[in-house]
Amino acid sequence: MNTYNFTSSAKSFLIKGFIGGLILFAIGLATKWNDTSHSLNTQIIANVYTVVIYSFWVGVAAMFFLSATTLALGGWHIQIQKILLAIGGTLPFSVGLMIIFFAVFSHDLFHWTHASLYIEGSPDFDEVLASKHDYLNPTRFWAFAIVLLGTTLALYFMWKKNLTDMDENPSVKLFDKSRAIAAASIVIIAMGINTFGTWDWTMSIQPHWYSTMFTWYTLASASATMFCILYITVIYLKRNDYLPRVNENHWHNVGIYIFAASIFWTYLWFSQYMLIWYANIPEETIYFTKRMNGYSEIFYLNLILNFVIPFLTLIKRDAKRNYWTPIIIGSIIIVGHYFDFFTMIVPELVEGGGGFNLIGIGTFISISSIFVYISLNTLSKYTDLESSTHPYIRESYENQI
Amino acid sequence: MSTKKYLVGLFDDDHTLLHAIENAVEQNMEMSDVYTPFPVHGIEDKMKMRRTKLHTAGFIFGLTGTITAFSLMAFANAVNYPINFGGKPVFALPAWIPIMFEFTVLFSGVGMVLTFYYLNNLYPGKKPEIIDPRLTDDMFAITFDMTKDSSNKSNLSEFLKKEGAVEVFEKEF
Numbered sequence: 304m305n306t307y308n309f310t311s312s313a314k315s316f317l318i319k320g321f322i323g324g325l326i327l328f329a330i331g332l333a334t335k336w337n338d339t340s341h342s343l344n345t346q347i348i349a350n351v352y353t354v355v356i357y358s359f360w361v362g363v364a365a366m367f368f369l370s371a372t373t374l375a376l377g378g379w380h381i382q383i384q385k386i387l388l389a390i391g392g393t394l395p396f397s398v399g400l401m402i403i404f405f406a407v408f409s410h411d412l413f414h415w416t417h418a419s420l421y422i423e424g425s426p427d428f429d430e431v432l433a434s435k436h437d438y439l440n441p442t443r444f445w446a447f448a449i450v451l452l453g454t455t456l457a458l459y460f461m462w463k464k465n466l467t468d469m470d471e472n473p474s475v476k477l478f479d480k481s482r483a484i485a486a487a488s489i490v491i492i493a494m495g496i497n498t499f500g501t502w503d504w505t506m507s508i509q510p511h512w513y514s515t516m517f518t519w520y521t522l523a524s525a526s527a528t529m530f531c532i533l534y535i536t537v538i539y540l541k542r543n544d545y546l547p548r549v550n551e552n553h554w555h556n557v558g559i560y561i562f563a564a565s566i567f568w569t570y571l572w573f574s575q576y577m578l579i580w581y582a583n584i585p586e587e588t589i590y591f592t593k594r595m596n597g598y599s600e601i602f603y604l605n606l607i608l609n610f611v612i613p614f615l616t617l618i619k620r621d622a623k624r625n626y627w628t629p630i631i632i633g634s635i636i637i638v639g640h641y642f643d644f645f646t647m648i649v650p651e652l653v654e655g656g657g658g659f660n661l662i663g664i665g666t667f668i669s670i671s672s673i674f675v676y677i678s679l680n681t682l683s684k685y686t687d688l689e690s691s692t693h694p695y696i697r698e699s700y701e702n703q704i
Numbered sequence: 705m706s707t708k709k710y711l712v713g714l715f716d717d718d719h720t721l722l723h724a725i726e727n728a729v730e731q732n733m734e735m736s737d738v739y740t741p742f743p744v745h746g747i748e749d750k751m752k753m754r755r756t757k758l759h760t761a762g763f764i765f766g767l768t769g770t771i772t773a774f775s776l777m778a779f780a781n782a783v784n785y786p787i788n789f790g791g792k793p794v795f796a797l798p799a800w801i802p803i804m805f806e807f808t809v810l811f812s813g814v815g816m817v818l819t820f821y822y823l824n825n826l827y828p829g830k831k832p833e834i835i836d837p838r839l840t841d842d843m844f845a846i847t848f849d850m851t852k853d854s855s856n857k858s859n860l861s862e863f864l865k866k867e868g869a870v871e872v873f874e875k876e877f
Contacts, residue, residue: 573798573801576798577798577799577801577802580798581792581798581799583790583791618763620755620759701745703745703746
C-alpha cells in the first residue's frame with residue numbers, strides 16, 4: 304500500500320467540516336446583521352483574508368523546509384517528503400484567492416490604495432504616506448505580486464515535477480537537480496517571496512507602521528503550524544497502515560521541529576514587542592495599542608497557546624515520541640497561530656474590538672477544511688507515497704535519534 | 705586507593721561487537737562498559753542502558769538561572785534602589801527577559817558541563833585510565849568489572865572468545 308487512498312469517509316468528514324463552518328459563519332452573520340458598530344463587509348473580508356494568508360504562508364513554509372533539508376543532504380525526511388509537497392499543494396488555490404482579493408477588495412484591505420491620500424491640499428492628504436508613495440503604489444504592488452506569486456507557483460511545480468520524475472525513473476542527475484531547485488528556493492523564498500510578500504500583503508495593512516522582524520516572524524509562525532500539520536498527517540497515515548517503515552524516530556524529529564519553531568516564533572514575537580515597548584515611539588506603539596485595546600485577550604492568549612503550552616509539554620523526549628501529546632498540542636498550536644495571523648490583520652481593519660466572533664471561527668473551519676481536502680487530494684495523486692526510489696531512502700529507513 | 709580490575713575483550717568489528725552485546729544481555733551478564741572509537745548506532749538500546757538524566761539537571765540549573773536573574777533585578781530595580789529610566793515602570797519585566805534568558809543559558813550550560821564531569825568521574829589532574837590505546841583507533845572493547853567478584857572470570861573470558869574477541873586480557877588501575 305504505497306499510494307494514499309483518499310477514502311470517501313475522510314472526504315465526507317471534511318465536507319461536513321466545510322458545511323459546519325458555513326453554518327457557524329451564517330449564525331455569526333445573523334447575530335451581527337443589525338450591529339452597526341463595524342461594517343459587516345470589512346469583517347468578512349478581513350476574516351477570510353486572514354485564513355487565506357495563513358494557508359499561503361503554511362504552504363511556503365512547507366516548500367522552504369523541504370528545500371532546506373534537501374540542501375543540507377538530510378535523509379530522514381525522505382519517507383515523508385510527499386506530505387510536505389502535499390501541504391505545498393494548496394499554494395495554487397491560495398495564490399488564486401489572494402489575486403482575487405488584491406483585484407477586488409484592495410480598497411477594503413489596504414488603506415494606502417486610496418488615491419486621495421496623495422493629493423496635496425485634499426482633506427485626506429497624508430504626509431507620511433506621500434513620502435512612501437514611491438514604494439506603496441498599486442503599479443509596484445501588482446508587479447511584485449505577479450512576480451512573487453508566479454515564482455512561488457513555479458518553484459512548487461518544479462519540485463512536484465522533480466519528485467514525480469524521481470518516482471518513475473530515479474537517477475543521480477534528478478537528485479542533483481532537486482538540490483539545485485532547493486538552493487534556488489531557499490534564496491528566492493527568504494529574500495524575495497517572504498520579505499516583500501509580508502511587507503506588501505500583511506504589513507502594508509497598517510501602512511504607517513513597520514517592523515524589520517515582521518518577515519521572519521510570519522515565516523516562523525507558519526513553520527510552527529506546518530510542522531504540526533506534518534506531525535498530525537504522519538500519525539494519521541501511520542495509523543491507517545501507510546508508511547510502514549516510519550517509526551517513532553521520524554515523528555520525534557518532527558516533534559523537535561515543532562518545539563524549535565515555537566521557541567523561534569516566541570523569540571521573534573518578544574523581540575518585536577520588547578524593542579517597540581522600550582523605544583516607545585508613537586508611530587510604532589500604535590500597532591500594539593490597537594491590539595491591546597479590544598483584542599487584549601487574543602493578544603495574550605496567543606503567547607500562552609504558542610509558547611507556554613508547547614514549551615512546557617514538548618520539552619521532554621518521551622512527550623515527542625508518544626504521539627498523543629504532540630497531536631493535542633499540535634492542534635492547539637494550529638489554532639494559536641491562527642490567532643497570531645488574526646492579530647496581524649483583523650485589529651487594524653475592525654478597530655476597537657469585536658472583530659473575533661462566529662464569522663471568524665466559521666471561516667477558519669470551512670476554509671481550512673477545503674485546504675485539507677486539497678492537500679489530501681494532492682497526496683493521493685502520488686504513486687509512491689514513501690519515495691522508495693529516492694537515493695537517500697536507506698538513510699530514512701534507518702533513521703535513529 | 706583501591707585497585708580496579710577489569711576483564712577486557714577486544715573486538716575488531718562493530719557487527720561482532722553488537723552481536724556479543726546482545727548475547728551478553730540475553731545471558732544476564734553485567735557489562736561494566738563498552739568502548740568504541742566512533743559512535744555506533746543503536747548500541748545504547750542493545751545494552752539496555754537507562755537514558756541519561758543530564759537534561760533534567762540542565763533544566764533545574766536553567767530554572768535556577770532564571771530565578772537568580774529575576775530576583776536580583778527585581779530586588780535591585782524595584783525594591784532596593786528604584787530609578788526612573790525614561791519613564792519606564794520600575795518593575796520593567798520585558799526589559800529583564802533577555803537577561804533572564806542569558807542567565808538561564810549560562811547556568812544550564814556551565815551546570816551541565818560540571819555535572820557531566822562529575823558523573824563521568826573527571827576532574828583536573830585525574831590520572832587517565834586507558835584500557836588500551838587501540839580503542840581510539842580501530843578496536844572495540846567490552847569490559848566486565850572484576851574488582852569485587854572475579855569468580856566467573858573463566859566463564860566470561862570463554863564467552864568473549866566464543867563471541868569473536870581477538871584478545872582477552874585483564875587490566876588493573
